[in-house]
Amino acid sequence: MYRWGMVIDLDRCTGCQACVVACRQENNIPFGGEKEAKLGRAQFWMNLISEVKGTYPNVEMHFIPIPCMHCDKPPCTKVCPVEATYKNPEGIVAQVYPRCIGVRMCISNCPYTVRYFNWHAPSWPEEYKKGLNPDVYRRRKGITEKCNFCIQRIRRAKEKAKKEKRKIRDGEVIPACVETCPSEALYFGDLNDPKSQVSRLSRSRRAFRLLEDLGTEPKVSYLKEGEWYEG
Amino acid sequence: MKDNEAIAQKYGRVLTPLTRISRLYLIVASLLAGIVFWSVFAFGYQYYWGLGRTGMGHPVSWALYLVNFVFFIGISHAGALVSAVLRITHARWGTPFGRIAEAVTVFALAAGPTNILFDLGRPIRFYWVALHAQFKSPLLWDFTCIMTYLVGSTIFLYVLLIPDIGFLRDRFSGRRWFYKPLSLGWAGTKRQWQTIGKVIAFLCVAVIPLAVSVHTVVSWVFGMQTQPMWHSTIFAPYFVTVAIFAGIATIIIVTVIFRKV
Numbered sequence: 001m002y003r004w005g006m007v008i009d010l011d012r013c014t015g016c017q018a019c020v021v022a023c024r025q026e027n028n029i030p031f032g033g034e035k036e037a038k039l040g041r042a043q044f045w046m047n048l049i050s051e052v053k054g055t056y057p058n059v060e061m062h063f064i065p066i067p068c069m070h071c072d073k074p075p076c077t078k079v080c081p082v083e084a085t086y087k088n089p090e091g092i093v094a095q096v097y098p099r100c101i102g103v104r105m106c107i108s109n110c111p112y113t114v115r116y117f118n119w120h121a122p123s124w125p126e127e128y129k130k131g132l133n134p135d136v137y138r139r140r141k142g143i144t145e146k147c148n149f150c151i152q153r154i155r156r157a158k159e160k161a162k163k164e165k166r167k168i169r170d171g172e173v174i175p176a177c178v179e180t181c182p183s184e185a186l187y188f189g190d191l192n193d194p195k196s197q198v199s200r201l202s203r204s205r206r207a208f209r210l211l212e213d214l215g216t217e218p219k220v221s222y223l224k225e226g227e228w229y230e231g
Numbered sequence: 232m233k234d235n236e237a238i239a240q241k242y243g244r245v246l247t248p249l250t251r252i253s254r255l256y257l258i259v260a261s262l263l264a265g266i267v268f269w270s271v272f273a274f275g276y277q278y279y280w281g282l283g284r285t286g287m288g289h290p291v292s293w294a295l296y297l298v299n300f301v302f303f304i305g306i307s308h309a310g311a312l313v314s315a316v317l318r319i320t321h322a323r324w325g326t327p328f329g330r331i332a333e334a335v336t337v338f339a340l341a342a343g344p345t346n347i348l349f350d351l352g353r354p355i356r357f358y359w360v361a362l363h364a365q366f367k368s369p370l371l372w373d374f375t376c377i378m379t380y381l382v383g384s385t386i387f388l389y390v391l392l393i394p395d396i397g398f399l400r401d402r403f404s405g406r407r408w409f410y411k412p413l414s415l416g417w418a419g420t421k422r423q424w425q426t427i428g429k430v431i432a433f434l435c436v437a438v439i440p441l442a443v444s445v446h447t448v449v450s451w452v453f454g455m456q457t458q459p460m461w462h463s464t465i466f467a468p469y470f471v472t473v474a475i476f477a478g479i480a481t482i483i484i485v486t487v488i489f490r491k492v
Contacts, residue, residue: 040288075457081370082363101359102282102352104292105370111457117292117352119283141281142352214457 002168003091004149005191005219006178007201008065011226012185015063019046019177019186023067026150026176028136030122043116045147046177062225065186067177068093068114068147069210069218076106076115085144091191091219092149100143107144111211112218115146149188150175170196191219246402274349282352296350302477303343304377304449305470309478310336311384312442315435331489332482333388339481340381369452376448380441387434393417393427446470 023029023046032042046067053060074093077085084099085106107115121141124132132138135152139145157173170189178186189198201207206223248256277284287294310332317325348354360374397417400410417423450470454463 036283039286040290041283078367079369079455081360081365081368081374083365099359099363100352101356103370104350104352105368105452105456107289108292108456108458113289117289118281119287120281141283144352 001089001192002190003192003219004070004154005091005189005198005202005221006067006070006149006175007187007198007207007221007223009185009187009201009223010062010064011223012183013063013065014183014185015048015050015061016182017048018180018182019065020044020048022046022176022180023147025131026133026136027147028122028132028138029145030118030124030139031128036119039119041117041119043118043145045114045116045145047114064222065177066112066114066210067220068149069112069216069220070147070149072217072219073215075214075216076110079105079109081105085146090154092151092154093146094148094151095144095146097137097139097143097145102142102144104144111214111216115144117144118142170198249399249403277349278354282350293350296346300343300346300350301449303339303346304445305474305477306481307336307339307343307380307384307478308442308446308471308474309482310334310339311380311387311438312475313479313482315387315438318431318435328482328486330391331485332478333384333391335478335481335485336384337381337388340377340384344377344381369448369455373448373452376441376445380445383434383438383441387438390427390430390434394419443471446474 023044027045029043029045036042046065048063048065051062051064053062070091070093072087072091074085074087077087077093081103082099082101084096084101086094086096088094102117104117107113107117118139118141122139153175154173157168161168161172168190170193174188178188187198187201189196191199191202193199201223202221204223207221208224209218209221212218285294285296314325314329314332314336317329348357351357360371364371393413393415394417396410396414397419400407400414400417403410447467447470450466451464453461454466456462
């Protein structure tokens, strides 16, 4: 059984937001626009948060990409009254779009605020519509959506591996954000495989997880900035 | 039937609105009907265009609907609870308030959860909460408690109304078709009074834990959120006490209006 996880090297992240764009393209995330974003309705399955430290001339920029943490003990799945969201056996916190009735309790229960609600029917510019990914369900209005580690890619890789009667190799399947990262700051793989790059990096001394004290046990780990050795 | 006529004379003021419609009633009713039709239109608009039309966003995902919901649930508390407590303690002075309190409970409970329906992304699928129940969710228990309380307080109101319906059945022979099935063959015999007394005593005791459960569940739905300032256990006692105050205040206001009219 796989246990998918991600590692994000904050030292390598340049804050280019390519992951945000790639995710948007892969997962058919509708454009909100400035007005909607001001109301807090912007949808970023992969979000990049930046922080500016210090004043000119000693300015430091810090970036932190925030996908869904895919917690091992997710607080969001427990509160759904209709079981529209659940942790699948491979550890991905998935959303069943047709089942969702739009209670939005999972959204207010997510400590990382990575769940997004479709306040309107999704819309795209006319010229963009041809580029929509046919593999991904286009969500309708009134349901919640979230990052699912590009589950459509994982499924395809699993089918292929099954046909060839083997397990998925390390690095064979990666989500759109990992694939596109120009500085190779993102890693994706099987945490159950002790030899995979992700599980080695997530055990390194630089690794930490967001809001660890909540006991959610996220499967996305970050590598600290500024420490130039790997454990 | 002579006795009946004497009672009719005595309660003439209560009985006249059942046969005659005053102008004030028409004005108030049309005003309220206007509001209802406007809300139906607004709900249709929101249903068609999406929940975004309400102006809610991410940090403010509970707006007027949830406020309305909590308000109505709050005032519904006092109704059945106050009336039940007054009956259990045999406070004779409280009997006239009982009917008003129970009516307030039932109508507030009918109004409150409707707001939740408006707040859903796909309101047409609200019954999935019962069909595809997920027992860990506080919202399922919220739904269960409110529905139990609604059914319980409706039965409570209805059982207390049976003697009066029986009286009305005898009074208005033209409306027998309506009152007769509702009165369940009430004749006012001693044995019937004993039975209804037992049923009322049981319902009084049953309604109190129901009322408390509704308010603790509603408050813990809020308290369970991992939102700053909301993540607290104090909400349950807070909601219950506040609901008692708010409910009693509502009963006083409604009583004052009834006395004027």
